[in-house]
Amino acid sequence: MLNRRTLVGAFAALAATALPAASQDWKAKVPELTLAVIPAENASGTVDRYTPLTEYLAKEIGIPVKLRVANDYAAVIEGQRAGTIQIAFYGPASFARAVMTGVKTEPVVNQKHGNGASGYYSVVYVKADSPYKTMEDLKGKNLALVDPNSTSGNQAPRFFLQKAGYDVDKHFGKTFFAGSHENAVLALVQGTADAAANLWNAEDDTAITRMIPKGMLKKPDGTSLQQSDFRVIFKSEFLPEGPFSVLSSLPDDLKAKIREAFVALPKKDKTAFDRLSDGKDLDFTAVTLKDYQPIIEMLRYNDEQRKRS
Structure with a gap:
């Protein structure tokens, strides 16, 4: 059921849901960005971990980037749905739930751990x-x-x-x-x-x-x-690491700039990258929606079991 290869075709169309490119003058429409993070640890620990990343992104993208530490996982999903969170760090299940409930968001990268697994x-x-x-x-x-x-x-x-x-x-x-x-x-x-x-x-x-x-x-x-x-x-069996994801509705050139910044982070600002994992991670891995199809299927199964109970 969680075999990704057998499910890629069914979700190929979703990988192309980005909206048409907006004006090149995206700074006039998007004067700042908000990066929201699921509460994997206490709020102060999350702020310490992700503040260097937001500072790096602001410098690379050229506009202010604010950090928002969510009270719960649903707050990140609903913030992206409302358009108030442009960049989000999700767990794989919360990302899958966002997609399943109609949030137009595109995964960019996830973290490659010290053992080489993403x-x-x-x-x-x-x-x-x-x-x-x-x-x-x-x-x-x-x-x-x-x-x-x-x-x-x-x-x-x-x-x-x-x-x-x-x-x-x-x-x-x-x-x-x-x-x-x-x-x-x-x-x-x-x-x-x-x-x-x-x-x-x-x-x-x-x-x-x-x-x-x-x-x-x-x-x-x-x-x-x-x-x-x-x-x-x-x-459990192996699970894909959660992604950093951007709103599909952002201007294409801004999305490209955000993607470039994430891909370059491990080498361009190793201190900020190492802070995300206390120095345990090796790099980022580029991801697409199909990488999370197994998680979507897992949630569908769980939802069905809950209905039966």
């Missing part, structure tokens, strides 16, 4: 000192999800756990949305949840490894938790 996995964490070693052990327990439109924090675990024989809403005694990847981990640490769904790029690049240097993960005695204090008991 994607990641969804995992279910438990604390290493807990008795839970399998999904069966978690029957009737509490699961912290991230956001309804999060890929690794909701849509992917629902899809892949269903395929493995576990209906999330029936298997767990309680599920709840923590709001961000960091909050889901904190719910696990604080005992609000017995397990937490989250993202996993590589052994040395996870939500947990990014939280540790910030001093966010502490034991009751105040000592720092380490990655070894957590155990992965479920891991």
